[in-house]
Amino acid sequence: MKFTRKTEYYTGVVYEWNLPTGHTCPAAKECLVKVNRETGKFTNESDSYRCYAASAERFPGVRNMRWNNFEFAKDGGIPTIPEKANHVRIHSAGDFFNQKYFDMWLELCRQHPDVEFWAYTKSLRYWVKRIDDIPSNLVLTASYGGRNDNLIEEHNLKHTIVVHSRSDMVHDWPIDYNDDEARKPKVNFYLLDNNNKENRKSK
Numbered sequence: 116m117k118f119t120r121k122t123e124y125y126t127g128v129v130y131e132w133n134l135p136t137g138h139t140c141p142a143a144k145e146c147l148v149k150v151n152r153e154t155g156k157f158t159n160e161s162d163s164y165r166c167y168a169a170s171a172e173r174f175p176g177v178r179n180m181r182w183n184n185f186e187f188a189k190d191g192g193i194p195t196i197p198e199k200a201n202h203v204r205i206h207s208a209g210d211f212f213n214q215k216y217f218d219m220w221l222e223l224c225r226q227h228p229d230v231e232f233w234a235y236t237k238s239l240r241y242w243v244k245r246i247d248d249i250p251s252n253l254v255l256t257a258s259y260g261g262r263n264d265n266l267i268e269e270h271n272l273k274h275t276i277v278v279h280s281r282s283d284m285v286h287d288w289p290i291d292y293n294d295d296e297a298r299k300p301k302v303n304f305y306l307l308d309n310n311n312k313e314n315r316k317s318k
Contacts, residue, residue, distance in 0.1 A: 116187045117180050118197055121204075125294055130200040134188070134209025135181045136169040141212060142237040145260035146277075152182050167308075168208035181208060188216055196227050204294065205234035217241035224250040233298050235275065237261030243270055256297050277306045 118130040137149030137158075143166075149158045150172040157169065171177045188194075189212075196203065211217040217238065224232050233254040236242060242255055243266050249255065257267045257274040267274050275291070278284055289296050289304045296304040 116184055116192060116194055118194070118200070118203075119180075119207075120197070125202070125204070127202055128199075129202045129204050129294075130197050131204045131207045132184065132194055133168075133181050133207050134185045134212070135178070136166050136172060136208050139185060139209040139212040140237065141210070142239065142261040142263050143210065144237075144262050146258075150178065152178055171208070185209070185212075188212075188219075193219060193223065196223065196230060200230060202231045202298075203233075205232060206236070210236055211238040211241050214241045214244065218245065221245060221248060221250060221253070224253040228252055231298065233294070235297065237263070239263040239266040239272065242266075242272070246270060254298055254300050273301055273303060275304050275306050277308055279308050281307070 118132055121129045121131055135150065135152070137143065137147055140147065146166040147159075148166040148169040150156070150169055151158070155173050155175065155178065172181065184194075205220060211220070211234075220232075220234075224230075228250070230252060232250075232252055233256070235256045235258045237258050237260070239257055239261065240263055242249075242257070255273065257272040259267065259274060259276045266272065275297070281290075284305055286303070286305075289302070291297055291304045291306055296302050
């Protein structure tokens with residue numbers, strides 16, 4: 116069981132809890148990519164774009180860490196929030212893979228009211244089932260492109276849309292480059308597809 120301490124990309128020091136991409140994403144559709152734990156071979160089931168988080172799993176050390184976290188959580192393990200952590204990104208890779216696991220994170224957030232937590236998710240059924248019980252220190256963002264997109268509008272969920280380029284933007288929303296918008300409640304925003312090299316150049 117391991118968190119990753121990040122001092123780049125985010126504002127401030129952030130601790131990430133990550134799981135294997137695809138294998139832990141039951142509602143993923145447009146971004147679905149699975150990486151074989153042993154070989155590192157990619158199976159891209161996406162019709163639109165590749166999950167950017169999957170690219171790091173070409174490294175055996177990253178795969179092992181994420182799979183170890185997954186096995187720990189599947190067996191009912193509860194992550195220990197690092198003592199110095201004030202900001203925790205849940206799932207830079209992976210997603211809430213069942214209701215029990217989602218509920219575990221809700222309780223963990225309640226137990227650490229002074230820690231800021233946030234997560235993107237396509238596992239919207241788990242969120243909607245607990246929609247009135249989300250701790251105030253947890254900000255969830257629904258990500259379009261999943262199997263339950265209808266729940267976003269139906270329940271007015273905070274959400275983001277991944278676009279290939281700025282020309283695809285139809286709303287007057289901010290673009291989130293470093294998760295600052297993801298950490299704000301009730302703010303919808305765009306993400307630029309990081310697999311488009313032009314987006315990386317124009318930040």
